[in-house]
Amino acid sequence: MDPGARPRGRRGVTAAVSRSGTRVERLPLSRFTTLGVGGEAEVWFVTSHDALAEAMERPYRILGGGSNLVIADAGVPERVLRLSGPLAERDLTPDPLLSTPARVVTGWVGGGVPLPGLVRQLQKLGLSGLEGTVGIPAQVGGAVWMNAGTRYGEMFDGLHTIELVTPEGTRQVTPDDLPWGYRQSGIPRNHVVSRVRLALTVSTPDAVLAKMDFADQARRGQPKMKTPGCAFKNPGGVSAGQLIDEAGLKGTRIGNALIAPEHANFIVNLGGATAADVHALLDTVRARVKVPLELEYELWPGQAEP
Known part of the structure; x- marks a missing residue:
């Protein structure tokens, strides 16, 4: 970082300004995650492509909505990038050169745009394609990177250009350029x-709302406490939650982390849980469930970008 002036940050934390004018603060990452755990790191609030290029000059991690993520109690040594400002804005105006009466291709939607608000706005406009992602607490960039979704739809259902x-x-690709699939986009880690x-089907607000309500029914039995979401991918079409439940682990508690009684594929923070508590529960599940389970969570630290 090349700090310039040092204005006061939130809650008295001293903020630095990089050479591109990016605000940089050392902050606890727990405040940015849906699980509510994670130690400190240097956080860059990136608002432009130039600022993003500068932030990527040294090892970094990109942090979106903070779901699907367990961050170590010690934090991470790399820069942590948050897309904000113009990179968190949306233009849903139909592109006249790419749109048709039945299909709308929008203007640019920033990677830092919260997905839940975007899905609600599309519903009001009567645009169909992303309603299957309803309720996912992600930002657009992260949701695209992991192809977030539910059994009723995923991000790549509504993408035109990335x-x-x-x-x-900087380069632009289409979904056809990527080997995307279940919970993965094929986008390299250092991108x-x-x-x-977005590429969306013209519908009506009522019809899109009905699809959203149908998809949301599957989420009604999920825990309402702090959680990263589903811990493990479903192996071979079998429910990971069912396998964990059959192993007698539903309701298992280590420290202040709990395998949710409502759904065994969720780990929740009862208040004051640590990343170590969560890792201990994940290890317990792997030891007790006989079928190999692949994590859906991303664990930090792990591999950072160069």
């Missing part, structure tokens, strides 16, 4: 989803 910032510069264009 803008990526890479170590070599950041800065913006996307």
Whole structure:
């Protein structure tokens, strides 16, 4: 970081300003995650492509909505990037050159846009394609990177163009250019989803709302406490939650982390849980369930971007 002036940050924390004008603060990452755990790191609030390129000059991690993520109690040594400002804005105006009466291709939607608010706005406009992602507490960039979704739909159902910032510069790709699939996009780890264009079917607000309500029914039995979401991917079409439940682990508690009684594939923070508590529960599940389970969570530290 090349700090310039040092204005006061939130709650008295001293903020630095990088050479591109990016605000940089050392903050607890727990405040940015749906689980509510994680130690401190240097957080960059990136508002432009130039600022993003500067932030990527040294090892970094990109942090979106903070779901699907367990951050170590010691934090991480790398820069943590948060897309904000213009990179968290949306333009849903139909592109006249790409849209048809039945299909709308939007303007650019920033990677830092919260997905829940975007889905609600699309519903009001009567645009269909992303209602299957209803309720996912993510930002657009992270949701695209992992192809977030439910059994009723996923991010790649509504994408036209993906803008990526890479170590070599900025480029645009389409879904056809990527080997995407279940909970993965095929986007390399050292690429950041800065913006996307959406491709959506013209419908009506009522019809889109009905699809959202149908998809949301499957979430009614999920825990309402702090959680990253589903811990494990479903192996071979079998429910991971059912396997964990059959192993007698529903309701198991270590420290202040709990395998949710409502749904065994969720780990919740009862208040004051640590990442170590969560890791201990994950290890317990792996030891007791005989079928190999692949994590859906991303664990920090792990692999950072160069």
